[in-house]
Amino acid sequence: MSTRLSGKTALVTGATSNIGRAIALEFAAQGAHVVISGRDQRRGDEVVAQIVAAGGRADFVAADLDGSADASHRLAAEATRVLGGRIDILVNNAGIYPGDATAATDEATFDRVYAINVKAPYFLTAAIAPAMARRGGGAVINLGSWIARLGIPVGSLYSSTKGAIETLTRAWAAEYGPSGVRVNAISPGVIRSDGWAADHPANAMMRGTPAGSGGTPDAIAHAAVYLASDESAFVQGTVVDVDGGRVGVAVIGA
Known part of the structure; x- marks a missing residue:
């Protein structure tokens, strides 16, 4: 087990699958005590068991981050308790992706997506960053x-x-950075999930990039470890692209 995050505590939301799970596993492998948060107790227990079997420390805290301040505050309080009174690292990962076109999106869907993807991390950060x-x-x-x-x-x-x-991310870096809290973001590209075949339609979105196809959740986890560790002490308010070159590079003829 490595020690880049030794002695640190971390809360990772949406940590029962895909990117969140990979981040939680890598944090624990680097020495952090991790709270796995999500809605599915069974999947959460599986992630915890995998971490413990590898010699790490982890606990599952169930949470349905519906966008209400109360749900975020409850998670913050319980995770803080489980982690011994402090949270050193917060990863706002939980989110949902409806891929509908604009005209096909109803108001209820709009409100739900903003509640989970924006309001929930907003109030969770408000509950944790001041401490x-x-x-x-x-x-x-x-x-x-x-x-x-x-x-x-x-x-x-x-x-x-x-x-x-x-x-x-940039606003919180300005708000909390002077007090020693580093706030940054990771911008993933197309990330393969379990069961993806080589010809998965999403891979088409990576044509014309240096990578040429989708990445793995581990690629995001490695970036998260860097941003969580002291190695990134001079990194503030930055969005780190981990996307195979998707937004910054065009490979002509690919």
């Missing part, structure tokens, strides 16, 4: 998305929420 600031340090890592800055013809609602998260 970090009082202790003089901490790290908040938000999950953005490549489609916040490169338009595609579906998913306008989701991409707008991730644009909001990237803006909040």
Whole structure:
């Protein structure tokens, strides 16, 4: 087990699958005590068991982050208790992605997506970052998305929420950074989930990039470890693109 996060405590939302799960596993492998948060007790227990079997420390705290301040505050309080009174690292990962076109999105869906993708991390950060600031340090890592800055013809609602998260990243860095709390974001590209075949349609969105196809959740986890560790002490209010070159590079003829 490595020690880049030795002695640190971390809360990772949406940590029972895909990117969140990979981040939680890597944090624990780097020495952190991790709270796995999500709605599914069975999947959460599986992640905890995997971490414990590898010699790490983890606990599951069930939470339905519906966007209400109360839900975020309850999670913050319980995670703080489980982690021994403090949270050193917060990863705002939980989110939902409806891929409908704009005209096909109803008001209830709009409100639900903004509640989960923006309101929930907003109030969770509001509940946790001030305590970090009082202790003089901490790290908040938000999950953005490549489609916040490169338009595609579906998913306008989701991409707008991730644009909001990237803006909040910079605002929170200004608000909490002077007190020692580093706030940054990761912008993943197309990330493969379990069961993806090589010809999965999403891979088409990576044509014309250096990578040429989707990445893995581990790629995001490695970036999260960097942003959570002391190695990134001079990194503030930054969005780190981990997208195979999608938003910044065009490979001609690919």
